[in-house]
Amino acid sequence: MTLNDLKALGEDIREIEQKYKQEIEPFRSDLWHYCYKLTKSPWDAEDLVQDTLFKSLAVLAKVYQPVNTKSYIFKIATNLWIDQNRKSKYTYQSLNENLNQELTSSYDFQLIDNLDFLIKQLTPIQYVSFILTEAFQFKAKEIARIIPTSENAVYANLSRARSILKNKVERTSKPKVRAVDLTANGPLKVLLEGFRNKDPEMIASVLSEDVITDITHAGLEMGLEETKKNSLRDWKQIVDTQHVIVAEYKELWGRPVIIELEKKLDNKLYLNNIHVIETYENEIIFWKFYCFSWDLMKLAANELGVELNAKYFYHIF
Structure with a gap:
């Protein structure tokens, strides 16, 4: 293939990419904030968003069934983040928790800026279940398709996260770091x-x-x-x-x-x-x-x- 052939192919790909980004545009901010909650860093969130956009477009060519756009890009971001944690030798914890299918919560999770203590005590899958539910209002059935896992496992993950928050007596927050x-x-x-x-x-x-x-x-x-x-x-x-x-x-x-x-x-x-x-x-x-x-x-x-x-x-x- 000549250089000119690659240039023409690049133009075709850019046109497809533009159409794809227009399709996912309504969910771009939600995706960024989700990645930010996962990574705890604006820079890492931006990198994860870019990786998600690249991979989600590439994988799409191999998907033949209809997909829910928001769930699809969140699923790609979730899998990428979990893979990154696995490569970092993240220590998984046991899921031996009592099932709690109560989906309501007394906490105002939107006001919690620092969840570092929570991510240290949960597996990536538990943490993702918590964030998708409390911050982005996904249903347990939807989360089970994103991760993937079972609905009962989602309930168990939420129970674990909520129990940690409820039983935490002292909550320390990091001082705001200015530029x-x-x-x-x-x-x-x-x-x-x-x-x-x-x-x-x-x-x-x-x-x-x-x-x-x-x-x-x-x-x-x-x-x-x-x-x-x-x-x-x-x-x-x-x-x-x-x-x-x-x-x-x-x-x-x-x-x-x-x-x-x-x-x-x-x-x-x-x-x-x-x-x-x-x-x-x-x-x-x-x-x-x-x-x-x-x-x-x-x-x-x-x-x-x-x-x-x-x-x-x-x-x-």
Whole structure:
């Protein structure tokens, strides 16, 4: 197969992918928040969402019966997460619990932000059963198809989780971790100045010839020329319409990132983008940004205490 053949095939696949994302779009935010509850990390949640979208589309070609869209993508995400835990040598606990088929609960689970203590005491399947029921209102019969397991096992899993919560005398919560300022040097310092000066050439000057630019949920660019021709050109068109660009190097949720914001005429800051950078020998070899990761960006804006420049975001990609 020639390069041109692959290019034509890629265009066909992109058209199919676009149709698929439009179909699952009504459930995208629910999927992201589900992955966030599973992983406890916005970054890991985003990775799990991407893996879910890739695998769910690939597997779909092998599924011949009708499927419920939401249950289908939740099932793929669940299986991926359980597999990850198994690979991490997660210690499973016994399911020898008394069955409790009472589906109502006296807890307001929507208000519980930190469930770390619960996940440490449950198996992945027990934890998934709990989250799907309490946070996303799935029925036991639906959960049994997602995991898969039996309805009675689902009831047992819920009983286990609720018993742990009910009997927990002390509940400790982690202090809220705000973004921490970091000191940039080398190519990151140049990159920050490039953002602030709205200068794509300055930014390009620290990119490797073989840089990989990963636009989460939108595309992948391989090489400097592709990045200049696409992402940097598009970025320049946007920032030229904006007032003052503020770029900061921070640690956000445990990861060093570049935060790109616009300072508008109202003197308020609006989040444009979040950039994750990898360098080698004073060059940027990998550049990943999240402006199309809708739910992650909303969460980040809230964490940073700024507004979200949603005018430039598009939910379907």
